[in-house]
Amino acid sequence: MALGFLIIGLGILIAPLPGPGGVPVIALGLVLLLRNSWWAKRQFIRAQHARPKWVYPFRRLMRKKPEIAPVFWQQALRAEKVVLRKRPSRQLIRVRKRARRLLRRAFR
Structure with missing residues (x-):
């Protein structure tokens, strides 16, 4: 213990x-x-x-x-929701999509 x-x-x-x-x-x-x-x-x-x-x-x-990658992705989205109270910008959406693609490739 x-x-x-x-x-x-x-x-x-x-x-x-x-x-x-x-x-x-x-x-x-x-x-x-x-x-x-x-x-x-x-x-x-x-x-x-x-x-x-x-x-x-x-x-x-x-x-x-x-499920390590999905847990971290979910937590990143929650943190983003807390930090950005308003709707996310287009640039942030693009960065998020790129990061998701990279995570999917890395953990296949």
Whole structure:
């Protein structure tokens, strides 16, 4: 359990850095913690009921065959929605489409 908490703490420290480095590290720590602690399982289920949109990406990353690229794409779209309250510009839509094509090619 201590190793799981340590890895989650490391992921939280990495999270503010550019890139998605913190999310997979936190997911790995959660996997270790959830497999070894009944208390953590109950807390995770409570969090899932309270904030399903926040917990869902972690659940997808904790599967046996995680869908890494779709999870990051979904989170990028959510972040874009928070940052841009108005309708996105045409340039942003083009950049998004190019990024999606590159991700699809990379993870085939």
